[in-house]
Amino acid sequence: MEILYRDDAPIDLDTMIALYIRSTLGERRPVDRPDIFEGMRRNASLTISAWHGDRLVGIARTLTDFTYVAYLADLAVDADYQRMGIGKRLVRETKRHLGPDCMIVLFSAPKANEYYPRLGFESNTRGWILKGEPAD
Helix, strand or coil: CCCCECCEEEEEEEHHHHHHHHHHHHHHHCCCCCHHHHHHHHHEEEEEEEEECCCCEEEEEEEEEEEECEEEEEEEEEHHHHCCCCCHHHHHHHHHHCCCCCCECCCCHHHHCCCHHHCCCCCCEEECCCCCCCCC
């Protein structure tokens, strides 16, 4: 099976949301808020996508300065395509687009806590979250 990895693919909003739902990341993302999802799509610094033919099967969405730090906000792989190395390759493609000294940081989904160490990530307990306040 040939998977094509792209850093320039236009991704339709509905296609992106459908992938998040198929990957289970939709459980922790606002898939019912296309207005927010549109901002997520439009404002990412770097988006690497994985395609099987015309089907979007994976995405790595990153916010970064490209030199010091990159926040890998989303790594999603269609559940039907997991355990095929697609997530690992998406991380590798993301790293390839960053400067050599640039670190990647992320928050792991609970189900993925065992996955990231296999890709070379180290756990860090010093993360903090200040949640946004929904508009009235």
